[in-house]
Amino acid sequence: MELIEKKTEKCVIIGINGRLDTINYSILEKRLTELLDQNVTKILINCSQMDYVSSSGLRILLMALKRITMVKGKFVLCSLQENIREIFEISGFTTIFEIHPNEEDALGVF
């Protein structure tokens, strides 16, 4: 998995490229923790290139959501592939995350 990060005026965008699985989720965890520790509270996760997510990956997203919600920030996801959307639906994550079909729409909420 590779993280592709870019900063915009509105938020930090993290693109997840590849599998967010049990072995590599700590890469995302570490980066999100660094950003949160730097008081970055507006984060967009672009999932267009993410082709697998494990429960461990979901855990990191949930942790980040909780932490950002506490400081009234915004943690938004976009561009979920169909198989990922299905996992999000089964796990109820579509109810708790703000998810947009593409990056352009997602940027509009910041």
Added chain:
Amino acid sequence: MAFYIHFKDPNSDEIVKFLSTIPKTPGTCFFMDINRSTDMKYEGGLTDWGRKLNNTFNFLSLLNDFPQYIVKGIGDEIMLFIPDDVLKTNPAINSYFMLLEEIYATLYNIKHYPVKDTFLPCKVAIHYCTEVYNVTFFEGANDYYGSDVDLTARLMTKCLENRIVLSEKFLGKVHQDLEALGLSDRTGCIGHISEPFLENFKGVPMSTKFRIIDVE
């Protein structure tokens, strides 16, 4: 497919011959129990407990990754047995460390899910089994028997809500994975594993060492 054991003559020599040919099937055994669901059946109707059980079973990712290895469900308790050869060839989860990390993450996600009354908390016992046979006494059924399966059930007696109980034998397999993957022995949930406990379980002739992870 399980070896079907069914001999009509109780004194048959054939059964002894047949049994002596059955190989062991090493693998990982899980007992998973969904908490509070019995209470709910008295308090709410099928629409309440049925919905939450549906949601929770869906959420248990291991059940979706290894659907053919759900050996049995008794009420709200499930036995899952993943033979080593199946684990090694699974495209998503193919090590003992990943099994543990996935179940930990699932329990964490259930505990921290922000919408109340969606899922039910779980407890899980895990043991790495070597004394186990893929046999059944009932035609068409699949099952696993052996002293290690019984021990997994005994470990379940040490489980509480949001707790994973794992045998020392399973932890040993996890540590082998960490070493092979070049990961630290504090990786992920490993840092939350307790010191060992010793217990003399009923019917088990020697003390059993086990550990717990309370999902916080």
